Amino acid sequence: MVDDRKLAVLRAIVEDYVSTNEPVGSKALAERHNLGVSPATIRNDMAVLEEQGYIAQPHTSAGRVPTDKGYRLFVDRLSQVKPLSGAERRAIESFLAGAVDIDDVVTRTVRLLAQLTRQVAVVQYPTLTSSTVRHVELVPLTERRLMFVLITNTGRVEQRVVELPEVVDEGRVAHLRATLNACLDGRGLGSVPDLVADLPERLPVEDRPLAATVLSVLLESLVERQDEKIVFAGTANLAGADFSVGLREVLEALEEQVVLMRLLGETSDLSALTVRIGSENPYTGLQGTSIVAAGYGSGDKQLARLGVLGPTRMDYPVTMGAVRAVARYVSQILAAS
Amino acid sequence: MVDDRKLAVLRAIVEDYVSTNEPVGSKALAERHNLGVSPATIRNDMAVLEEQGYIAQPHTSAGRVPTDKGYRLFVDRLSQVKPLSGAERRAIESFLAGAVDIDDVVTRTVRLLAQLTRQVAVVQYPTLTSSTVRHVELVPLTERRLMFVLITNTGRVEQRVVELPEVVDEGRVAHLRATLNACLDGRGLGSVPDLVADLPERLPVEDRPLAATVLSVLLESLVERQDEKIVFAGTANLAGADFSVGLREVLEALEEQVVLMRLLGETSDLSALTVRIGSENPYTGLQGTSIVAAGYGSGDKQLARLGVLGPTRMDYPVTMGAVRAVARYVSQILAAS
DNA sequence: CTTGGCACTCGGGAACACAGAGTGCCAGAT
DNA sequence: ATCTGGCACTCTGTGTTCCCGAGTGCCAAG
Numbered sequence: 113m114v115d116d117r118k119l120a121v122l123r124a125i126v127e128d129y130v131s132t133n134e135p136v137g138s139k140a141l142a143e144r145h146n147l148g149v150s151p152a153t154i155r156n157d158m159a160v161l162e163e164q165g166y167i168a169q170p171h172t173s174a175g176r177v178p179t180d181k182g183y184r185l186f187v188d189r190l191s192q193v194k195p196l197s198g199a200e201r202r203a204i205e206s207f208l209a210g211a212v213d214i215d216d217v218v219t220r221t222v223r224l225l226a227q228l229t230r231q232v233a234v235v236q237y238p239t240l241t242s243s244t245v246r247h248v249e250l251v252p253l254t255e256r257r258l259m260f261v262l263i264t265n266t267g268r269v270e271q272r273v274v275e276l277p278e279v280v281d282e283g284r285v286a287h288l289r290a291t292l293n294a295c296l297d298g299r300g301l302g303s304v305p306d307l308v309a310d311l312p313e314r315l316p317v318e319d320r321p322l323a324a325t326v327l328s329v330l331l332e333s334l335v336e337r338q339d340e341k342i343v344f345a346g347t348a349n350l351a352g353a354d355f356s357v358g359l360r361e362v363l364e365a366l367e368e369q370v371v372l373m374r375l376l377g378e379t380s381d382l383s384a385l386t387v388r389i390g391s392e393n394p395y396t397g398l399q400g401t402s403i404v405a406a407g408y409g410s411g412d413k414q415l416a417r418l419g420v421l422g423p424t425r426m427d428y429p430v431t432m433g434a435v436r437a438v439a440r441y442v443s444q445i446l447a448a449s
Numbered sequence: 450m451v452d453d454r455k456l457a458v459l460r461a462i463v464e465d466y467v468s469t470n471e472p473v474g475s476k477a478l479a480e481r482h483n484l485g486v487s488p489a490t491i492r493n494d495m496a497v498l499e500e501q502g503y504i505a506q507p508h509t510s511a512g513r514v515p516t517d518k519g520y521r522l523f524v525d526r527l528s529q530v531k532p533l534s535g536a537e538r539r540a541i542e543s544f545l546a547g548a549v550d551i552d553d554v555v556t557r558t559v560r561l562l563a564q565l566t567r568q569v570a571v572v573q574y575p576t577l578t579s580s581t582v583r584h585v586e587l588v589p590l591t592e593r594r595l596m597f598v599l600i601t602n603t604g605r606v607e608q609r610v611v612e613l614p615e616v617v618d619e620g621r622v623a624h625l626r627a628t629l630n631a632c633l634d635g636r637g638l639g640s641v642p643d644l645v646a647d648l649p650e651r652l653p654v655e656d657r658p659l660a661a662t663v664l665s666v667l668l669e670s671l672v673e674r675q676d677e678k679i680v681f682a683g684t685a686n687l688a689g690a691d692f693s694v695g696l697r698e699v700l701e702a703l704e705e706q707v708v709l710m711r712l713l714g715e716t717s718d719l720s721a722l723t724v725r726i727g728s729e730n731p732y733t734g735l736q737g738t739s740i741v742a743a744g745y746g747s748g749d750k751q752l753a754r755l756g757v758l759g760p761t762r763m764d765y766p767v768t769m770g771a772v773r774a775v776a777r778y779v780s781q782i783l784a785a786s
Numbered sequence: 787c788t789t790g791g792c793a794c795t796c797g798g799g800a801a802c803a804c805a806g807a808g809t810g811c812c813a814g815a816t
Numbered sequence: 817a818t819c820t821g822g823c824a825c826t827c828t829g830t831g832t833t834c835c836c837g838a839g840t841g842c843c844a845a846g
Binding site: 149150151152153156170171172173174 | 818819820821822825826827828
């Protein structure tokens with residue numbers, strides 16, 4: 113009974129603080145929530161909660177504010193993900209349905225998510241390594257140069273210009289193209305390095321330099337894209353909010369692909385809805401912020417992650433609901449195409 | 450003689466204000482610049498300059514600040530574009546030289562420009578319409594679906610998934626591919642609509658629905674990309690600066706492709722180094738900001754524009770120098786590849 | 787036309803007081 | 817054992833006042 117009420121108090125503090133952005137005191141709590149006890153009792157509970165590190169007061173004689181630990185407890189045990197309204201769902205669906213290609217899907221998704229949560233949205237492009245090769249194309253540009261294009265089953269296209277070591281005629285290019293496609297078509301990108309390892313040896317000697325050059329570009333493009341592209345939107349939503357640390361640091365972090373990558377991706381379970389709160393964050397520039405992220409992908413395979421970044425003081429149930437919903441809808445869209 | 454000195458005073462005011470970010474008074478001017486006259490004389494000049502609208506005072510008994518009109522005069526008549534240092538040039542060159550494809554060029558360019566100017570950099574992707582078709586590829590994905598890929602001479606690749614009206618075999622796809630390439634190879638994108646207009650009629654009747662479907666996708670992808678993609682970087686540089694209008698508005702404008710487009714592009718002469726100062730700006734959310742932009746492209750053809758956006762109070766000579774230099778180097782890179 | 791002098795204005799910072807919110811603690815009630 | 821009301825105390829934030837200094841505009845003299 114006792115502990116139960118303390119948790120209720122913590123929940124009330126989090127909810128009030130999130131909605132008002134002001135430290136919340138015992139009196140206000142007693143009024144706004146019917147906890148059935150007097151302010152004095154609440155004060156006692158708050159003293160305990162503070163001692164345990166769930167809340168803190170900015171100054172003596174100010175109300176209490178949840179700590180990161182407090183938010184953590186709230187997210188883990190005191191809240192439920194809030195589903196979106198029907199109208200919101202329909203809006204999402206129709207907005208995403210209009211996408212024409214993978215770029216468009218990602219762009220629309222990130223904007224949608226930013227608008228929905230009124231925070232900064234971050235979307236990782238689907239990882240190549242878990243998709244498969246649909247087609248490899250070699251297009252001669254000049255005598256000693258060709259365009260290498262790799263198309264995956266997720267609709268993603270990688271292209272590179274390859275400088276050739278020697279003049280090569282159409283026929284040899286066509287042959288290499290056929291060989292490559294026969295070898296790679298439908299295979300997972302992760303297995304490509306193994307598959308092409310002994311390929312030059314299976315070719316006539318005179319074709320080997322050509323093949324080696326093309327393959328090195330192919331492998332390079334795979335490696336390079338493994339830490340994938342990430343896009344974000346909604347930075348304008350940062351303007352109002354105040355973080356413990358400056359706005360500048362947050363914007364800088366957002367432009368660092370690597371940092372973003374780690375924020376979204378450092379989870380073994382790609383599909384889970386993960387929340388990282390304030391100081392749980394590995395990156396110093398993002399102390400005052402929380403990240404809510406989820407995996408998405410077509411079918412059972414999780415291809416990549418998406419999420420939002422906002423002030424620690426955010427409405428976690430709503431945000432988590434939005435992120436989860438968008439992740440699901442994107443997965444649907446990808447599965448359908 | 451008289452007017453000359455007034456201009457010198459204006460120049461001094463702009464320079465001091467840009468470097469100190471504080472309204473500049475007559476006494477400080479007389480000390481820091483050797484204008485050879487007393488503060489009182491400068492005051493008289495300043496009164497005239499203010500009457501003519503080149504400067505203004507935030508409050509009575511504060512120093513003067515340049516108006517947009519004042520900056521305009523400064524840029525047009527009182528300043529020279531400042532070339533970059535040799536070290537900076539080399540840094541640019543080596544940084545851009547490592548780019549592997551067109552995406553990479555654009556990404557590197559925008560980051561470089563942001564870092565160089567310590568402002569927000571904006572780069573427009575090379576416009577398709579002024580480039581030419583290098584190759585058209587049709588890749589069957591399933592019986593009723595194929596991937597359409599368009600490669601241009603600038604290394605840009607457009608792809609679309611096409612849903613077919615009927616089951617189509619490899620042979621017919623190959624035939625259409627050959628026809629398309631014969632028809633379009635090497636032609637300007639602008640002329641594509643004309644070139645394909647009567648194409649269905651030149652095909653056997655049974656191929657027409659297929660051709661019509663593919664062509665409609667082709668044309669659509671051209672139209673869609675005509676208002677081109679724009680990327681930006683360096684928003685963290687906005688954090689310190691203060692605009693007359695809020696930071697939020699600026700960030701919002703940056704995420705509006707259309708707005709950015711107009712900012713960069715609304716010039717008949719694509720190649721000129723253009724400066725748009727504060728209220729000269731068509732968009733209300735960007736009043737306190739100036740834009741410095743230049744065209745770039747391979748060879749003589751200007752393909753697109755790039756530039757930076759910063760507070761009206763910026764170092765125009767330096768910024769203009771950086772923008773111009775980067776535009777030139779990017780043009781070189783594009784011409785070489 | 788320039789200069790030094792002078793009175794005037796106004797913004798911004800320092801000092802100060804004060805109201806209000808919130809706390810902690812204690813003694814009494816349940 | 818727990819809750820409650822009361823009470824003294826401690827802050828922050830705000831409003832007020834005051835004053836300094838920078839800067840101006842004007843004027844009369846060089």
